[in-house]
Amino acid sequence: MNEETVAWAGGDLVGIVTYPAAAASISPTAFVLLGAGLLHSVGPNRLYVQIARRLAAHGAAVLRFDARGVGDSAASQRKADIAYDRRTEVEGATALLAARFGIKRFAFIGICSGATIAFRTALEEQRTVGVALANMDVGGFDARLDQFIAARHTTRYYSKVALFQPASWRRLLSGRSNYLKIVRSIVAGPLRLSSPAAADAPWVSQLVADLDALARRQVALLIVTGEIDPSADYVDMLRNATSTSRLAGIANLHLVRGGDHTFTLKAHQAELLTLLESWAARIMAQART
Amino acid sequence: MDQFFFGEPGRRLYGCFHAAPPEREHDAVAVLVPSIGQEAIRGHRSLRLLAERLAKSGLSCMRFDLFGSGHSEGEDRECDFDTSIASIGSAVVEARERAASERVALVGMRLGGSLAVLYGAEVQATEWQVLWAPAVDGAAYLRDLASDHERLTRRRARTRPLPGPTELLGFSFSAALVGAIRDMDLTRIATAPGRHMLLTNSLQGAAIDPLGERLMRLDVEIEERPAPRHTVWKQRGLNVTVDHEFVEFVGGWLAAATA
DSSP states (O other), X not given: OEEEEEXXXXXXXXXXXXXXXXXXGXXXXXXXXXXXXXXXXXXXXXXXHHHHHHHHHTTOEEEXXXXXXXXXXXXXXXXXXXXHHHXXXXXXHHHHHHHHHOOOEEEEEEETXXXXXXXXHHHHOTTEEEEEEESOOOOSXXXXXXHHHHHHHXXXXXXXXXXXXXXXXXXXXXXXXXXXXXXXXXXXXXHHHTOTHHHHOHHHHHHHHHXXXXXXXXXXXXXXXXXXXXXXXXXXXXXXXXXXXXXXXXXXXXXXXXXXXXXXXXXXXXXXXXXXXXXXXXXXXXXXX | OEEEEESSTTSOEEEEEEOXXXXXXXXXXXXXXXXXXXXXXXXXXXXXXXXXXXXXXXOEEEEEOOTTSTTSSSOGGGOOHHHHHHHHHHHHHHHHHHHXXXXXXXXXXXXXXXXXXXXXXXXXXXXXXXXXXOOOBHHHHHHHHHHHHXXXXXXXTTSOOOSSSEEETTEEEOHHHHHHHHHOBGGGOOSOSEEEEEEEXXXXXXXXXXXHHHHHHTTOEEEEEOOOSOOGGGOOTTOOOOOHHHHHHHHHHHHXXXX
């Protein structure tokens, strides 16, 4: 396995490309890791380094890089134009891989906001053959819907996690819990679960249409959510809006039991890595047929 | 800024060198030593901004990731005190060559500060050292990490941990590393790690004072400063915070010390 530092955009953007030791065995499909939040390109819990090295061991070139203003890359030159920055950053990344390794097929991977960027990139970049979204950040489009999801998340936390935690019971019995919040969640939660708000939200329709568009292009779509991450609630809502079977036909969905937003536990990291390896292997196998 | 890999194949380290403008170059080079695990990720931005501050004021600066951490080669469970101190040694050699200067200032954040002290005391003393909230009492540091880990992950307690190394905040700590940290007590060092040192509170209350006293007994010229206001290494989620005031203070202190 080789690793090299790379730079583009006049040196403003920096990253690392990981690729197999034998140049002849490099897959025609390259993978690009899109940054998670404000963390630099090692990724949450060094996950991006692990992903890059695992996929390179299977024959892929993998690029991880820092977005403008993050990590070791330079600050943005265009104020408050994040969409432009993200688009040109990925264009530069794919151009670098094409020039360096002759890559013509790309797959994008991201956690949280990185998943959002990966998703938007896949819609625009016609050379996309795969996109893996882990705990995609889908909030901020509809305040009412976000409140609905937050309430669902709270209800799920109490019913699936806190109920089984001795520490939670100790807090409850010792007067240290937020009793009003608990009551609201237990009483109002089921009512909110049946709210029509979700299915009627315009952006849900758009999201489903976008997923359909990727499916028609035969883009291999992997959606991974941590059980206690809010994105799990959005996926549930998508299921309700489209039907579980239809969503399963579009994307490979996977729930990491007990998983949090950054896959803190090593068991969850291992699960995510295995999912990504399988997904990547299928994509690379398709390139060879 | 130059980014590169250096060191022997199979154990290469990732580094970034921030060169001072030629007209302002001090005859010295700073080497920034990060912590490990989650603290390394959280402290990255602060160390980058500090490096830029130092280079701008005339002190060339090198950042790097310890073996088994960050972008450097090796898995997290391969990181221990021996590999970490060796990493510092490699970084010092690389920095001296790039800056064409033998005079070194080590800046260590959290366990990076502890490792800087151990490197200076056991391998080669450096002219200057800055200890940014170092771990002085290793057992107490481990308890703090374990407590944070328990608080963060108690919601996931139904997940069975993988067998093997100790897990702390998303990273595997090998038995060797855990043992070395547990046995660490910087107040027992036998040799001065540096000639001039800036110490900040270790977050362990009065623990900084015994370290300061020990260093003075070893004839180190020290300056002590209260704890940084922001514990940037404790940030969680995908946000990053920087203690700009502290970065500015350390940058100013080192720039003046090395001028």
